[in-house]
Amino acid sequence: MMAGRMAYMELRTGWKGLLIFGLLILVVSAGMVQIFPTFRDSLTEELEGANKVSLELPDEQGGNVTLSWESMENATSYMVLEDSRLSMVTAKLKYKGEETSITFEKDFEEKRYYAVTAVLNETSDPLLIGIATTEEGENPFQELLQNPIYKGFTGGRNVNMLEAKGFITLEFFSWWWMLAGMFIAYLSVSVIASDFENKHMDVLLSTPISRRRYLIEKFGAMTVVALLIILVATAGIAGGLTSINALNEFSADVVFLSLIGCLPFLMVIAAVGVFTAVLFQKVRASMGVTFAFVFAEFFLYAFGGFSKSLEWMKTISIFQYWDYASVIIDDFFKAGDFIVLTILALVLLIIGIWVFEKKDIPA
């Protein structure tokens, strides 16, 4: 018997779907990089805006706060909005007039944001001059990154979004896990559960293929698929960076290394898919549980970042063990994490084999 025949057949029968998904990844990853120059320019402008506004804070409560800003040509008046959050969703009007500075009494403890806008005429929207915060030395975007969800994406690092590195860390990897993870979850469940559902399992297991070998071959095919999509994404990002002349910032092998870190991450998802498929033997139920697993793991990781007392949650999340930012930002590949996830994937696969060997094949 030729080893890998089953894995080969999976790839052969599924090549169309793989091709479409591969193209999608290529277009999205390369296209995403194209947005970077525009993003960088607008961010630079906004950050410069922060320098146009200055805030003087008193040491004590009740002292005078002074907010001043650069005047803008053609401005008929200025408006200042105040909020405790950068998003300004609950902002209230603090000032409207022609002056370029205001003084008011400090009557708050927590952080405040002041957005200064220029009113040019009555028909157009006010133009943002800049945002100032009462927290020293922190720009508004660093503030945004303190959000646990964002912290999760950067591994708690301060990421410079003006660099392609930072941009890719936040803008690519924040959705890559979902795209690649869901795809592998879907594939791993369907290649096995559909053999049950379309009654093909009886024929396959009447050949001299053991149930163990059956699962190992299917899992092997998943590993190959995961590797392929990683290579395609690497090509997409590297190609995109080349086209905007930003590849000098970091090389293609850094992209590949940070992506290859997600191989055991994807293999854990595949192993969960294999396990649920042999347990439930139905596509829908197995798919539902596997998807739920991926999202539950993600939320464990995100909630684990909310406070110190919840940090234990992170240790049981697979997201903790795929720190893509460590390669891109810190130039460090965490081999330990790679091994932890690889072992977990193999253990899950062994449990899947054990369950499969015990279960009846439904007629």
Place this chain on the structure above:
Amino acid sequence: MIEIENLTKMYGNHVGVKDLNLAVRKGEIMGFLGPNGAGKTTTIRSCLALLAKTAGEITIFGLDSHRDAVAIREKTGYLPGEFGLISSVKVSSYLKYLLSLRGYERTEKMMSLAKRLELDLNRKTNELSKGNKLKVGIIQSLMGDPDLIIMDEPTSGLDPLMKQEFYRILREEKKGGKTVFMSSHILADVERVCDRVAIIRKGQVKVMEEIQALQEKTGKVLEVEFGDPFTIDEFKLEGVSEIQQDNGRIVLTIHENLDGVIDAVSKHRILNMNLKTYNLEQLFLKYYAQGDSERGDA
């Protein structure tokens, strides 16, 4: 070849088969008869280790059916009762793939079977009719030249011409020293091709006998439709074990003295006449009717 001892398979509280005993000898074609739900498929799938046994032993080629499942399957071909295949590949690619899983490289048998069963190997698997799918199933069970062929309801879905060809193929396999174990609920299938038959009911084998012995035991059945009046007494002859009368029609079960019976029949105007060599159908019905009356719901 196959020895099943006290096989029990429970599905939760539901009994699949209970203390089932069955033996298939090397080189024979064994029919496995029973109504739907009697436990035929459960028995067959237990032999192939597709189902875990609750109790009992199954030995095939002298090997344990579950422990040595892979070694057994190397020499066994199987046609499942419900045959599903990979979608959207050419039939020839699909069959070659299954051959390769057996480590069997030769495709001559596959080609000749396809020709005999008139199956176009260039078609895509998802374009096949039910009958053609069954042909693919039959071919895949035989193409690896296995010593033991296990088939679950192989003929339900084949047209009469194909059935004839299929029987010829099975007889040739037998001639080549192969053993066939096939289930069916169609008695005619079993009558035409099997050497022995096992009848299963409610998860237990009730009868296991040579077809010929059954033939002798059950006799021949003569069915005559007369164009003039007759009395039953005219046919109470030596060698006639059973007489049924129904609106100018008479059904006689005959063990010997066929001459005498024909003489008696020829005294009347005959509209139609049918002689069946033996009567497995009736045995089957009689057997099950008896079982039902034992149960008290006949």
